[in-house]
Amino acid sequence: MAKKIKGQYSMDDYKLQQVDVRLRLQDGPAYYSDKPIDNPKDAVDVMKDVLKELDREMVCVVNLDTQLKPVNFNVVSIGSVCESIAPIQNIMKSAILSNTEILMLLHNHPSGSLVPSTQDYELTRRLIEASKLMGMQVADHIIVGGITGDTYSFRNHNPDMFQGQDIDLKYIHKMTGVAEKPSVIKKISEKKSEVPKQKKKPAVKHKEPTR
Numbered sequence: 001m002a003k004k005i006k007g008q009y010s011m012d013d014y015k016l017q018q019v020d021v022r023l024r025l026q027d028g029p030a031y032y033s034d035k036p037i038d039n040p041k042d043a044v045d046v047m048k049d050v051l052k053e054l055d056r057e058m059v060c061v062v063n064l065d066t067q068l069k070p071v072n073f074n075v076v077s078i079g080s081v082c083e084s085i086a087p088i089q090n091i092m093k094s095a096i097l098s099n100t101e102i103l104m105l106l107h108n109h110p111s112g113s114l115v116p117s118t119q120d121y122e123l124t125r126r127l128i129e130a131s132k133l134m135g136m137q138v139a140d141h142i143i144v145g146g147i148t149g150d151t152y153s154f155r156n157h158n159p160d161m162f163q164g165q166d167i168d169l170k171y172i173h174k175m176t177g178v179a180e181k182p183s184v185i186k187k188i189s190e191k192k193s194e195v196p197k198q199k200k201k202p203a204v205k206h207k208e209p210t211r
Contacts, residue, residue, distance in 0.1 A: 025072075025097050040104050040139050043070040044151060048142075051108035052149035057084035063095045064102040064139060071100055081110055086123060088130045095136065103131070104139040110146040116154070124154050125161060126175055132167045 033046050043062045051058060057079040063071045074094035076086050084107060095103045105127060107120075124141045131138050140162075141154040155162050 023097060025094065028075075037070050039068055040064060040070065043073070043104065044106065044142055047073065047106050048144045048149045048151055051106065051144040052146055054108055054146070055110055056081055057108055057110065059084050059086040059091075059105070059107040061091050061094060062104045062106065063098045063100040064104060065100055066102070068102065068139065071098055083119070088126055091127060092130065092134065092136070096134075101136045102139050103136065105141040106144060107142075108144040108146060112145045112147050112150075114143055114145050114150055114152040116143060116152065120154075121158075124158075125171070128161060129168055129171055129175065132165065133172065138162065 031046050031050055033042060035042065037043055037046060040062070043064075047060065047062065051060075059076040059079075060073055061076055062073045065071055072094070076090050077084050079085060086107075091105065092103070095101070105124070120141070120143065124138075127141070128138050139155070143152040143154075145151070
């Protein structure tokens with residue numbers, strides 16, 4: 001509530017309100033297998049049959065429990081024929097709401113090519129580093145070729161990306177742009193320390209009255 005009179009405060013000025021977050025998951029379409037879906041490979045077998053038929057790129061995430069059993073999946077984004085935007089926070093959102101800490105990313109290449117792009121590598125690394133910060137793990141990133149349904153596994157072809165639990169802080173800074181942006185706290189403190197200089201009034205010469 002705005003102050004009505006300068007220097008006069010209302011009760012709202014003395015209050016810090018708590019807010020509750022009530023985000024929830026909502027069931028969407030389900031895909032079925034002819035056998036129990038007990039591990040990541042089973043989930044890939046189900047999802048690749050869907051992804052290979054699409055005429056544009058789709059990014060989805062399969063959330064896994066601590067025994068690597070698939071719990072659910074979420075469509076993160078649907079893009080164009082050759083690209084799809086997948087913000088890291090959107091990839092991780094369904095895993096957090098599902099109370100799972102292991103996730104597997106999948107996306108398709110409608111062209112049928114299984115060659116990862118530079119953006120595919122960058123997304124994988126960003127997701128791995130962000131997951132470490134959140135105490136989560138990335139099981140794999142799978143590319144599904146259009147029509148054929150053939151797959152490319154980042155974990156199988158680039159195992160070094162998935163090794164180690166140490167957080168690469170330099171890369172995190174690069175991701176977030178922290179290194180490039182000046183510290184907000186520093187900016188504020190500098191502003192406070194700056195005392196505006198008072199302009200000196202020019203001296204007024206006193207002129208004696210003529211007699």
